[in-house]
Amino acid sequence: MSTHTQQTKKRRPYLFICILILLIALACIFVQRFAGTDIYNKASLPSIDFGNENEADGEWCLILVNKWHPLESDNKIDLTELSNGQCVDSRIYPQLQKMFDDMRDDGVYPVVASGYRTEQEQQQIYDESMAEYIEKGYSESDAKTETERWVAIPGTSEHQLGLGVDINADGINSYGYEVYNWLAQNAYRYGFIYRYPENKVTITGIANEPWHYRYVGVNAATEIYKRGICLEEYLGETN
Numbered sequence: 190m191s192t193h194t195q196q197t198k199k200r201r202p203y204l205f206i207c208i209l210i211l212l213i214a215l216a217c218i219f220v221q222r223f224a225g226t227d228i229y230n231k232a233s234l235p236s237i238d239f240g241n242e243n244e245a246d247g248e249w250c251l252i253l254v255n256k257w258h259p260l261e262s263d264n265k266i267d268l269t270e271l272s273n274g275q276c277v278d279s280r281i282y283p284q285l286q287k288m289f290d291d292m293r294d295d296g297v298y299p300v301v302a303s304g305y306r307t308e309q310e311q312q313q314i315y316d317e318s319m320a321e322y323i324e325k326g327y328s329e330s331d332a333k334t335e336t337e338r339w340v341a342i343p344g345t346s347e348h349q350l351g352l353g354v355d356i357n358a359d360g361i362n363s364y365g366y367e368v369y370n371w372l373a374q375n376a377y378r379y380g381f382i383y384r385y386p387e388n389k390v391t392i393t394g395i396a397n398e399p400w401h402y403r404y405v406g407v408n409a410a411t412e413i414y415k416r417g418i419c420l421e422e423y424l425g426e427t428n
């Protein structure tokens with residue numbers, strides 16, 4: 190009896206250490222999974238019903254904006270701000286949030302690197318790119334050509350619509366290629382398309398951008414994905 194009591198007493202410190210290790214491990218998993226990766230301030234936003242996403246889709250999300258189709262000047266957008274300060278058109282927020290939640294469930298951690306931009310912000314990005322090429326020794330016209338391969342001319346960017354988002358890895362838990370691969374395979378299910386693929390550069394006018402996704406609604410995105418076409422082809426607006 191006394192031997193048994195002694196053994197029980199001896200085991201207790203080990204039991205305590207085991208529980209402590211378990212708690213630390215659980216805390217580590219929790220921190221790695223959630224800390225710093227949640228781009229949305231969910232607490233401040235209303236709860237969202239994901240069941241009716243298709244009903245909300247319509248003409249508004251099929252607007253074509255490219256260098257041949259500039260934005261209308263009276264473009265008014267209701268924006269939702271993400272917790273990292275980036276904004277998107279409020280109508281695409283529920284699907285964007287759902288896509289990010291599902292991506293994280295698959296162990297891939299994205300961030301919206303760039304969402305809505307004003308004309309001035311787009312102009313600034315354009316000017317900075319021009320300055321960079323000129324500093325590298327490019328002529329004005331070569332700098333313009335190179336810049337416009339990647340940066341839309343102000344007034345022709347989908348970022349000004351609030352429907353285009355640049356999605357990258359969080360830089361802590363995932364690499365860029367993991368995010369791009371996940372998006373290329375799954376984004377259409379949430380209504381987003383890989384907007385500037387390599388094989389459509391002559392039609393879109395923009396170089397391959399695996400990070401740039403455009404909301405067009407689930408129906409259009411599914412057709413675009415399945416047929417391997419781009420938005421211009423879907424809308425019959427190729428030049």
Ligand SMILES: [Zn+2]
Pocket residue numbers: 303348353354355400401402
């Ligand atoms: Zn973009």
